[in-house]
Amino acid sequence: SRYFTIHSHPQGLPKRDFFALQSQTLPELAAGEVRVQNLWLSVDPYMRGRMDGVTTYVPPFTLGEPLEGAAIGEVLESRDERFTPGDRVVHMGGWRDVAQLSGDDLQALPDIDVPPQTFLGVLGMPGMTAWVGLNRIARLQEGERVLVSAASGAVGSLAVQLAKAKGCHVVGIAGAPEKLEWLESLGVRAVSYRGKDAQQLSADLEAASPDGFDVYYENVGGDCLEAALDNIRVGARIAVCGLIDSYNAETPTPGPSNLSRLLIRRARMEGFIILDAENWEHYPEFLQEIGPLVARGEIDYRETIEEGLERTPDAFLKLFEGGNTGKMLVRL
Numbered sequence: 590s591r592y593f594t595i596h597s598h599p600q601g602l603p604k605r606d607f608f609a610l611q612s613q614t615l616p617e618l619a620a621g622e623v624r625v626q627n628l629w630l631s632v633d634p635y636m637r638g639r640m641d642g643v644t645t646y647v648p649p650f651t652l653g654e655p656l657e658g659a660a661i662g663e664v665l666e667s668r669d670e671r672f673t674p675g676d677r678v679v680h681m682g683g684w685r686d687v688a689q690l691s692g693d694d695l696q697a698l699p700d701i702d703v704p705p706q707t708f709l710g711v712l713g714m715p716g717m718t719a720w721v722g723l724n725r726i727a728r729l730q731e732g733e734r735v736l737v738s739a740a741s742g743a744v745g746s747l748a749v750q751l752a753k754a755k756g757c758h759v760v761g762i763a764g765a766p767e768k769l770e771w772l773e774s775l776g777v778r779a780v781s782y783r784g785k786d787a788q789q790l791s792a793d794l795e796a797a798s799p800d801g802f803d804v805y806y807e808n809v810g811g812d813c814l815e816a817a818l819d820n821i822r823v824g825a826r827i828a829v830c831g832l833i834d835s836y837n838a839e840t841p842t843p844g845p846s847n848l849s850r851l852l853i854r855r856a857r858m859e860g861f862i863i864l865d866a867e868n869w870e871h872y873p874e875f876l877q878e879i880g881p882l883v884a885r886g887e888i889d890y891r892e893t894i895e896e897g898l899e900r901t902p903d904a905f906l907k908l909f910e911g912g913n914t915g916k917m918l919v920r921l
């Protein structure tokens with residue numbers, strides 16, 4: 590098996606050679622274990638936090654041990670009666686080509702006629718995050734005005750489409766011109782944050798939604814949050830999903846200078862973690878609602894794919910440079 594490790598905690602955005610590719614001969618399967626050939630690996634922004642050596646809501650990666658992450662693979666060999674060779678499974682033994690895990694740590698892929706890797710993206714953790722953040726945290730209502738940051742990413746691109754489906758006026762913040770074009774094609778008013786300070790971004794958001802926003806789906810933080818706070822309506826709800834702007838910060842980042850807007854506008858800001866039981870227990874409901882839409886091609890989901898295990902660190906680092914549209918994946 591070949592796998593990636595890290596050997597220290599990164600300062601700022603790690604470099605490509607920060608990640609070491611290692612190999613080992615796997616021991617014979619113990620009772621209850623399953624060997625899986627990975628086909629698709631997920632890289633996700635939260636993995637950056639696991640490299641810092643401190644426990645947040647997930648334990649940190651162990652230096653020198655294989656990194657972990659969501660993956661989809663095919664069973665090669667099994668000593669768990671629930672799995673047989675050829676079964677497609679999803680599990681957390683990513684960042685490697687062959688994973689050997691307890692059968693308890695594997696899930697069979699849901700029985701929906703879609704490409705398997707969608708269970709790492711639009712029908713997996715990121716899609717579920719968009720759905721929970723909008724419905725349960727922001728309590729989005731029909732016809733509201735919605736702002737989404739990192740709107741062309743895995744989470745953001747489903748969030749904007751779910752909001753459109755509710756008849757909302759949707760504004761999305763993204764970087765590159767082709768991302769803005771994609772968002773516009775979905776009926777979203779797209780605003781670039783590139784080369785703008787919070788004030789300029791705030792003015793552009795105001796132009797895109799002169800009556801402000803009832804809901805802000807926050808993936809970024811920093812200037813996006815400040816510009817959004819300027820434009821929230823009375824009673825607005827801000828779902829704090831992610832703050833990717835600060836994940837590689839080397840010093841603590843200052844809070845928004847206009848936090849008073851939260852008070853003046855009687856707004857509510859709430860963070861959430863998708864893997865908390867109270868959120869994740871709704872996964873079957875999510876699959877029932879969104880699965881058929883994806884299967885029928887009614888959700889425009891996109892993927893950015895890097896080829897080969899060796900490219901996993903490159904795929905991961907691209908998340909912080911805007912190198913992905915939709916879900917960032919590695920195909921083995």
Ligand code: NDP
Pocket residue numbers: 633634635714715718739740741742743744745762763764765768782808809829830831832833834835861862863864907908909910911912913914915916917
């Ligand atoms: P994305 O597919 O959205 O990839 C990250 C994107 O963020 C990039 O493509 C880039 O797009 C944008 N970005 C990166 N750095 C910056 C920056 N400094 N300023 C503005 N935009 C930036 O990733 P995901 O969809 O997987 O995750 C989106 C967010 O959701 C993350 O913050 C993540 O941590 C969070 N999350 C939270 C979960 C929870 O349980 N709360 C679960 C899953 C995800 P662009 O070109 O537009 O800059």
